[in-house]
Amino acid sequence: MATYKEIKGVTVQTLDSDPVVKESVWSSGGALNTARNTKGSSAGTQTLSSVFGGQTAPGFSDAHEQYNGTAWTETTEINTARYANAGAGTYTSALCPIGVNPGTTRVNNNESWNGSAWTEVGDVNTSRRGGGGTGASNTNAVIFGGAENDAPPSTQSAKTEKWDGSSWTESGDLSTARSTSGSAGVTNTAALFFGPPSKTEQFDGTSWTEVAELNTERQFAGGAGAYTAALAIGGDTDPGIVAITEEWNGSSWTEVGDLGTARRQSFGSGTNESALATGGYTTTQVANTEEFSIPTAQNHLTEGQIFLSGGTTLKGFGKAAGIPAATWSSGGSLNTARKAGSGGGRQTNAIAFAGFTTTMAAVAETYDGTSFTEVADLNTARRYIAGSGATGTAAIGFGGATTTTNVVGNTETWNGSAWSEAADLNTSRAYLAGANFAPSSASLGFGGDTAGDGTGDTAVTESWDGTSWTEVADLNTGRRYLFGSGVQTSAILAGGLDATTNVDLAETWDGSSWSEVSEINTARRQQGSAAASNSSALIYGGYAPPGRVANAEVWNGSSWSEVNDLSTARYDMMNAGSGISAFGAGGETTTVVTNTEEFTADDALSTVTVS
Numbered sequence: 001m002a003t004y005k006e007i008k009g010v011t012v013q014t015l016d017s018d019p020v021v022k023e024s025v026w027s028s029g030g031a032l033n034t035a036r037n038t039k040g041s042s043a044g045t046q047t048l049s050s051v052f053g054g055q056t057a058p059g060f061s062d063a064h065e066q067y068n069g070t071a072w073t074e075t076t077e078i079n080t081a082r083y084a085n086a087g088a089g090t091y092t093s094a095l096c097p098i099g100v101n102p103g104t105t106r107v108n109n110n111e112s113w114n115g116s117a118w119t120e121v122g123d124v125n126t127s128r129r130g131g132g133g134t135g136a137s138n139t140n141a142v143i144f145g146g147a148e149n150d151a152p153p154s155t156q157s158a159k160t161e162k163w164d165g166s167s168w169t170e171s172g173d174l175s176t177a178r179s180t181s182g183s184a185g186v187t188n189t190a191a192l193f194f195g196p197p198s199k200t201e202q203f204d205g206t207s208w209t210e211v212a213e214l215n216t217e218r219q220f221a222g223g224a225g226a227y228t229a230a231l232a233i234g235g236d237t238d239p240g241i242v243a244i245t246e247e248w249n250g251s252s253w254t255e256v257g258d259l260g261t262a263r264r265q266s267f268g269s270g271t272n273e274s275a276l277a278t279g280g281y282t283t284t285q286v287a288n289t290e291e292f293s294i295p296t297a298q299n300h301l302t303e304g305q306i307f308l309s310g311g312t313t314l315k316g317f318g319k320a321a322g323i324p325a326a327t328w329s330s331g332g333s334l335n336t337a338r339k340a341g342s343g344g345g346r347q348t349n350a351i352a353f354a355g356f357t358t359t360m361a362a363v364a365e366t367y368d369g370t371s372f373t374e375v376a377d378l379n380t381a382r383r384y385i386a387g388s389g390a391t392g393t394a395a396i397g398f399g400g401a402t403t404t405t406n407v408v409g410n411t412e413t414w415n416g417s418a419w420s421e422a423a424d425l426n427t428s429r430a431y432l433a434g435a436n437f438a439p440s441s442a443s444l445g446f447g448g449d450t451a452g453d454g455t456g457d458t459a460v461t462e463s464w465d466g467t468s469w470t471e472v473a474d475l476n477t478g479r480r481y482l483f484g485s486g487v488q489t490s491a492i493l494a495g496g497l498d499a500t501t502n503v504d505l506a507e508t509w510d511g512s513s514w515s516e517v518s519e520i521n522t523a524r525r526q527q528g529s530a531a532a533s534n535s536s537a538l539i540y541g542g543y544a545p546p547g548r549v550a551n552a553e554v555w556n557g558s559s560w561s562e563v564n565d566l567s568t569a570r571y572d573m574m575n576a577g578s579g580i581s582a583f584g585a586g587g588e589t590t591t592v593v594t595n596t597e598e599f600t601a602d603d604a605l606s607t608v609t610v611s
Contacts, residue, residue: 014308018315018605019299024245024257029276029289030071034063037281038083042267046274046291048091050113051267053099055083057285060101064118066091067276067289078111078118086133088141088163088188089113095141095163100129106149110163112138122167126159132183132223134191139165142188142203147179160203162188172207175199182221182232182268184248190227192248195219195235197370200253202227212252213348213369215600216244216329222268224275224292231256231292233277236264237330241282245292247272252303255327260290303603314608319580319601326554326563331583331596332371336363339572339588340526342397344389344436347598350576351375351392351414352585356383357592360402364414366392367576367583367596378419380410384481386434388443389414389576396422396440396464401430405452411469413440423468427460433484435491435509436576437532441466442488444509447496449480457498461514463488473513477505481525483539483575490533492555495542497525502544506560508534518559522551528575530582530599531555537579538599541587543571548589552599554579566597 036054043050047069054061062081065072078096085099092115099107108127111118124143131146141163149155156177161168176199185191189205196219201208214232221235228250235242243262246253259277266280275292279285306316334352341355348369355361362381365372382400389395393416401407409428412419425445432448443464450456459478462469477498484493489511496503504523507514520539527542527549535557542549550569553560566584573587580601586593 012306012308012314014311015299016310018309019301019305019307021603021605022256022294022300024247024292024294026245026257026259026277026290026292028260029278029291030067031289032065032072032279032287033074034061034065035285035287036061036063036083036279037265037285042269042276042278043087043089043094044091044269046270046276049269049276049278050091050094051278052078052087052094052096053082053085054267054279055285067278072289076117079120080107080109080111082107084129086131086143088133088135089137093137093139095133095135095138097124097133097141097143097163098128098131098146110168114138122163124161124168125170126157126161128157128159128179130179131157132181132191132193134183134185134188135163136187139163140188142171142185142191144183144191144193144203145174145178145181160208162205171205172203174208175201175210180219182223182235184223184225184227184230184268186226192223192227192230194223194232194248195221199370200248214246214253215255216242216246217370218242218244220264222266222277222280224268224270225272229272231268231272231275233268233275234259234263234266234280257292261286261288301603301605306608315605316608317603317605319603325602325604326552326599327602328552328564328566328597328599330567331369331585331598332367333596334372334586334594335365335374336361337592337594338363338586339592340383341574341586342385342387342434342436343574343576343585344387344395344434344438345392345576347577347581347583349391350583351389351395352574352576353387353395353397353414354378354382354385354400355574355586364419367585368392372585376418378412379421380408380412382408382410382430384430384432386432386445386448388434388436388438388440390437390439394440396443398425398434398443398445398464399429399432399448401452407450407452411464425462425469426471427458427462429456429458429460431480431482433482433493433529435484435486435488436530437485437578438487444486444488444491445469446484446491446493446509447475447479447482454480454499461509475514476507476516477503479503483527483529485529485531485537485575486534487532490535492531492534492537494520494529494537494539494555494560495524495527506555510534520553520560521562522549522553524549524551526571528573528582528584530575530577530579532578538582540582540584540599541566541570541573568595568597
């Protein structure tokens with residue numbers, strides 16, 4: 001058996017005391033003399049920072065102010081008043097290129113700050129407004145993205161230009177052209193561009209690479225920090241201005257402490273641990289400043305960390321540790337409102353198909369973590385179908401009802417471009433469940449109603465090998481309106497409707513038999529469900545007379561615990577994901593809806609059981 005060091009490349013540390021979760025806070029700083037917003041530029045650190053340009057109410061600003069850690073002082077103005085300009089550099093050596101002035105006229109002039117005066121230097125090659133900019137000084141900068149026209153609708157730009165102190169040189173384009181994104185970085189060979197919608201790209205001096213997405217889709221976020229350690233500050237989710245702050249660690253974004261005042265288009269500067277958010281827009285331009293800091297600690301916990309606590313207890317820190325706290329956030333909306341369909345895959349790579357509005361639907365849509373895209377329809381329109389899929393490009397759908405009482409056993413497989421009919425279930429039925437995290441070549445279907453009218457509740461379980469269905473061990477309690485999850489050899493189901501009664505019963509599947517386990521807290525049917533195995537699961541929403549519920553519960557392998565509710569009570573969603581990262585799309589509130597909610601578990605510290 002391989003050792004931990006052989007697998008991970010490091011040994012398990014022994015620590016006298018447990019590390020602590022990195023906590024962050026925003027506190028009030030000094031206010032600008034001139035309130036402004038709209039992508040003016042900033043440069044420097046939390047205690048030595050500059051802002052220049054921006055939009056006032058109304059008008060364009062040439063104001064240049066500097067911060068000493070306590071107060072802002074007006075100093076020499078830039079030569080050309082503008083907003084939507086980029087910026088780079090430090091308190092004493094900064095650059096102010098591009099922007100808009102007056103009205104909606106783009107500029108390509110570039111100004112250099114030497115600590116006492118602004119001087120116009122080499123123009124950028126492509127005039128534009130918005131976009132991002134970063135760099136080390138007035139001789140080392142990079143700008144990217146923006147809008148290459150004078151007025152909306154914008155022509156988004158993917159162009160990147162690097163500044164060497166005397167001229168601008170075009171470099172590798174962004175993967176996605178855009179203009180209202182946030183940026184961070186400290187040199188012209190290492191930059192970060194994030195949102196909208198939630199996409200993040202990294203620049204290595206030559207080319208851009210897409211990396212992990214923001215947790216909350218937004219535009220006009222402020223930015224601070226470096227290529228591998230940055231902050232995304234506030235922004236606009238369209239239509240909502242938010243206070244959300246996320247930290248980038250070089251591979252993923254994590255939500256940290258919110259701003260005291262929600263705002264968009266603020267001036268960001270500093271590092272990921274010591275930053276400023278200055279000015280911006282709430283319902284008008286504002287002047288206030290907030291300072292971001294992280295209390296000092298000898299050790300901070302990091303995701304995936306494992307250590308020997310006090311020399312005796314093995315502990316780990318991660319999203320699947322213990323019972324996670326979690327948040328629900330808005331995701332992309334379905335193109336076609338519907339309920340009672342099915343889905344499969346991961347939160348960021350999934351498919352949702354079939355369902356019902358006023359008629360049976362054959363619609364299929366794939367999800368990339370940001371938006372749904374319509375793809376080829378199923379061959380047979382139906383509702384209360386079951387399904388599974390490891391990704392959005394390989395899935396399976398089976399069973400369902402083509403009319404109120406006509407249940408079917410039809411099976412269809414999805415290869416990323418088309419649906420193909422395959423072998424039918426042995427027992428035709430609707431209102432059944434599938435192991436929705438399973439690959440299309442190895443699935444599981446269980447429970448349901450063989451009559452379609454509530455008289456045919458069944459406990460039958462069937463296993464799919466990629467070619468045909470085989471009956472295996474039955475559920476302990478036959479029921480319908482099921483939404484189960486997991487994989488072919490490790491699945492879970494909870495709730496459902498037995499005759500006329502909502503049940504709180506839960507069962508787990510180990511590959512050969514079902515076992516009854518602890519009941520859920522709220523008996524219900526038609527809820528969402530997500531799991532990667534029978535040891536970690538999530539159920540959410542559903543129907544419990546007299547109405548819809550928003551309750552969410554997590555399963556840790558032995559018991560169910562309630563966590564944060566859905567924003568909107570609903571049932572009959574299409575769902576996908578695992579017990580720590582899932583979504584529920586569509587369904588019925590008071591009407592059939594299109595919106596999606598995404599569940600993301602927080603990291604937690606727990607004892608690791610070793611056998």
